[in-house]
Amino acid sequence: MTVVILTAVPPGLRGHLTRWLLELSPGVFVGYVSARVRALMWQRIVEYVQDGRALMVHAVRGEQRLAFHVHGHDWTPVDYDGITLMRRKTVPDYTPTESKPSSGGASAAKVGGFQSETVWKRRESRKKFRKRKTEE
Numbered sequence: 717m718t719v720v721i722l723t724a725v726p727p728g729l730r731g732h733l734t735r736w737l738l739e740l741s742p743g744v745f746v747g748y749v750s751a752r753v754r755a756l757m758w759q760r761i762v763e764y765v766q767d768g769r770a771l772m773v774h775a776v777r778g779e780q781r782l783a784f785h786v787h788g789h790d791w792t793p794v795d796y797d798g799i800t801l802m803r804r805k806t807v808p809d810y811t812p813t814e815s816k817p818s819s820g821g822a823s824a825a826k827v828g829g830f831q832s833e834t835v836w837k838r839r840e841s842r843k844k845f846r847k848r849k850t851e852e
Contacts, residue, residue, distance in 0.1 A: 720737060725765050730743065
């Protein structure tokens with residue numbers, strides 16, 4: 717079984733894949749093809765995908781019984797002790813900003829090393845909503 721998921725690709729590529737696979741939903745293709753056809757399909761996908769993204773999953777022998785091919789995604793397959801895991805590209809470290817007082821009674825707080833404004837408590841927002849509703 718082979719599954720191909722395409723995002724933001726030219727319509728010609730989608731039409732080309734319908735020769736071998738069924739398109740279940742826009743950009744989602746499923747079917748049974750030989751390893752040779754699958755390899756040629758992947759070459760064609762990488763050649764024509766342009767700025768879009770492509771993901772191919774197919775059955776193989778092994779512990780997971782799956783293999784992944786990725787092009788243009790933030791996630792990349794990585795072999796970890798015989799198991800394929802998907803690793804996301806690392807985000808550059810950000811330096812926390814200085815605390816600054818905020819208006820309206822909300823206080824600034826550091827969350828996970830980032831400067832963020834605290835959100836009003838749910839109870840307070842419900843009180844505001846009730847006041848508005850009763851005024852109408």
